[in-house]
Amino acid sequence: MITSVRENGNYSCSECHGKTGNPPITDKYDKQTRNLAGQNYQYLRTQLNHFKFARRDTKEMANTLQDYSAEEINQIAFYFSQQPQKTCLSTPP
Numbered sequence: 001m002i003t004s005v006r007e008n009g010n011y012s013c014s015e016c017h018g019k020t021g022n023p024p025i026t027d028k029y030d031k032q033t034r035n036l037a038g039q040n041y042q043y044l045r046t047q048l049n050h051f052k053f054a055r056r057d058t059k060e061m062a063n064t065l066q067d068y069s070a071e072e073i074n075q076i077a078f079y080f081s082q083q084p085q086k087t088c089l090s091t092p093p
């Protein structure tokens with residue numbers, strides 16, 4: 001059982017989504033990276049499989065899930081579903 005995506009030897013998720021799935025606000029990508037922290041496990045698992053099998057087409061997410069087995073995808077979804085969601089991601093002016 002992985003306790004973080006980093007331990008799974010993959011750094012790519014945290015680069016965009018943050019280590020705990022609370023993404024920084026950035027205009028680096030065409031689409032705003034989404035919050036994963038505390039999202040529903042089944043929902044996350046379904047979306048990850050959609051990206052893996054290119055049923056959901058997002059260029060930022062293309063090829064990020066290909067190397068993960070079904071079991072690893074379940075674990076990634078579980079990991080992010082258990083992370084506390086930050087209520088405010090940036091300090092208002």
Ligand code: HEC
Nearest residue numbers: 012013016029031032033034044047048058060061064076
């Ligand atoms: C290059 C940046 C980037 C990387 C690396 C990346 N993502 Fe994403 N991810 C995005 C963006 C941007 C979106 C929003 C896509 C959209 O709006 O359709 C997204 C969407 C998602 C979603 C859908 C969330 C929702 O609310 O529907 C999940 C789940 C997800 N990413 C998980 C991951 C995981 C797990 C990894 C690592 C294996 C990863 N991402 C790596 C940029 C990235």
